[in-house]
Amino acid sequence: MTAEVDITIVGAGVIGCAVARELAQAGREIFVIEKNSGITRGENQSSRNSGVIHAGLYYDRSRRPLKAGLCAEGNTLLYRFCEQHGVPFRQTGKLVVAANNEETAVLETYRARAIENGVPVQLVTGVRAAELEPCVRAAAALRLPTSGIINPTVLVHKLHLLAAENGAQFLTSTQVAGIKAHNEGLAVEIEYRDGARDTFLTKLLINAAGLYADEVARLVQPASAYQIDPVRSETMKFYRTKREDLMLQGMNVYPTPRQFITPQGTYFSVGVHLTPTLTIDNKGNSPIGPEVTVGPLSRPAQHKDEYGGAYQPQEVFFNQVRSFFPGLQEGDLMPHQTGIQARLAGYQDWVIEFSDDERRCLNLLGIDSPGLTGSLAIARHVNELVKIQDLA
Ligand SMILES: Cc1cc2nc3c(=O)[nH]c(=O)nc-3n(C[C@H](O)[C@H](O)[C@H](O)COP(=O)(O)OP(=O)(O)OC[C@H]3O[C@@H](n4cnc5c(N)ncnc54)[C@H](O)[C@@H]3O)c2cc1C
Structure with a gap:
């Protein structure tokens, strides 16, 4: 030795x-x-990954104490670290949108959870959501000011x-x-x-x-x-500068989260969402860029490095977001990246x-x-x- x-x-x-x-x-x-x-x-x-700095909304302290505590703490530490060390980031804020009254009731549960986790949150009307992001349609939305985006690499x-x-x-x-x-x-x-x-x-x-x-x-x-059950997550993108009805102002926009039950167990999904990305300008700053990612659309991976192969059809991505982002047309989407998440079975x-x-x-x-x-x-x-x- x-x-x-x-x-x-x-x-x-x-x-x-x-x-x-x-x-x-x-x-x-x-x-x-x-x-x-x-x-x-x-x-x-x-x-x-999606490069989202999560606020810490989703995780309940009883069943997911580590995610609940360490996500909210990590959020604060990460912003401080980025400022100190010049890592590109933007505190964009986030909207979690409800399509109808039923989903608005689900958002109420998440609002209570965010408060329990010490995460700033506001339930806003659909009208207010549209003031913040004019191309987004919602019956109501949670607004999370401490959500953001970062350059992960x-x-x-x-x-x-x-x-x-x-x-x-x-x-x-x-x-x-x-x-x-x-x-x-x-x-x-x-x-x-x-x-x-x-x-x-x-x-x-x-x-x-x-x-x-x-x-x-x-x-x-x-x-x-x-x-570890590997989960393959595919992401598409569009250019927000392409048309006025695609012009996301720069917030993360998520649907109401869902739980789904499979033979392997109950899983929770934050849903296919819109995430702005950062670019670099000629002064070396990192403003919000023209690309917006749409995803991830997830399915069990066949093996731990199944990065290649065909994406799920564009219309599947499109169908997930068109209710809250109606300006998007199928032809606007193009492949962005594939990632594989390390989900622990059970x-x-x-x-x-x-x-x-x-x-x-x-x-x-x-x-x-x-x-x-x-x-x-x-x-x-x-x-x-x-x-x-x-x-x-
Ligand atoms: C599609 C996708 C979207 C995501 N979006 C977000 C998001 O928006 N916000 C967020 O907070 N989180 C997000 N995540 C989660 C986040 O990316 C992960 O939690 C985080 O990157 C995990 O980091 P890690 O270091 O544990 O794993 P990894 O980055 O996978 O690193 C593990 C490393 O171990 C090395 N390794 C493995 N085995 C060996 C060995 N035997 N010997 C030597 N080296 C080895 C690997 O090569 C690898 O580099 C996302 C993840 C995915 C896949």
């Missing part, structure tokens, strides 16, 4: 990088292993830089391929792109492997029953827990949306859990 490190993080998506920065700033020795060739490149959730890049500046070491193009218990911690076997392997000792492993976190958990504890909340009594591996499982928003708060939470560990 060649080397020994205090804390090894598997995965350098937004969660791995946020945790690396938080722990490195706290003076910890950190080693991050990432199988992609670059930190902000490649097929992972952190570079293929710049965020990951900054977190990576700050972690590295504080001493964290990153090894890319390298995969964690095996983990064995050792009397001083865990023996981690890594595999380089050329197939060569090395093994080192770590006192603590933090599993932030996203879609593969269940497999990494099983490397530590073969009996682990956690399973769970609606994130799972952040040690894998065994000896607390040598901290698993972060099912970190699906709003993981981007919650990333900095998740990193703080992890730091609190790690503080209890004696790594001497």
Whole structure:
């Protein structure tokens, strides 16, 4: 065995990088292993998401306490971080629209939930919603002023830089391929792109492997029953500058959320929504750009990297939004991107827990949306859990 490190993080998506920065700033020795060739490149959730800074409306404290608490906290931390570190963002605000009285009653439930989570919220009339976003039609809407948008890859890049500046070491193009218990911690076997392997000792492993976190958990504890069900999410886009009836002013616009029951369990969906995007102008500023994304339209993925292949028909996207955005015509839509979410089978909340009594591996499982928003708060939470560990 060649080397020994205090804390090894598997995965350098937004969660791995946020945790690396938080722990490195706290003076910890950190080693991050990432199988992609670059930190902000490649097929992972952190570079293929909607870039929405969620307010924290959706999550009830009884069934989804981590999402409820860490999304709202993460929202505040993220705005502060973006301002301090020059990450492009806009606090656009958001409308969650109701198409009829029945949906307005559902919005009332969510309004109460937002208040419980300490999230600023207002129930507005359809007329007021149309004043805020003239191309949007609604019977009523929730207005969430703390929702926004961010450039997610710049965020990951900054977190990576700050972690590295504080001493964290990153090894890319390298995969964690095996983990064995050792009397001083865990023996981690890594595999380089050329197939060569090395093994080192770590006192603590933090599993932030996203879609593969269940497999990494099983490397530590073969009996682990956690399973990630990958969900493929397709997104289209249109140009808001194309016609006056497409001219979204810049708010996030979501339908009323829905729960649906499948043989695998009950799932909750925020629905296909309209999200403005950021651009860069000739002064280096990041105003709202002409592209608006429409999505995601989700279905179970056949495997964890099913990024290619045909999109669902345009009319399916179109049918999801035309009731609240009637100016959109089918021919306005074009493909934008495909992402795959790490949904933990049978769970609606994130799972952040040690894998065994000896607390040598901290698993972060099912970190699906709003993981981007919650990333900095998740990193703080992890730091609190790690503080209890004696790594001497
Ligand atoms: C379509 C879509 C839309 C979303 N929209 C939003 C949104 O608007 N707002 C929001 O807050 N959240 C959103 N999310 C959720 C958010 O993107 C994720 O919660 C977040 O990116 C999770 O980050 P992560 O670091 O856990 O995972 P990832 O970004 O997937 O990173 C995990 C990393 O681990 C690496 N890895 C895996 N296995 C190994 C191994 N054995 N060895 C070494 N490295 C390994 C992978 O290569 C990967 O880079 C969205 C997600 C998707 C897919």
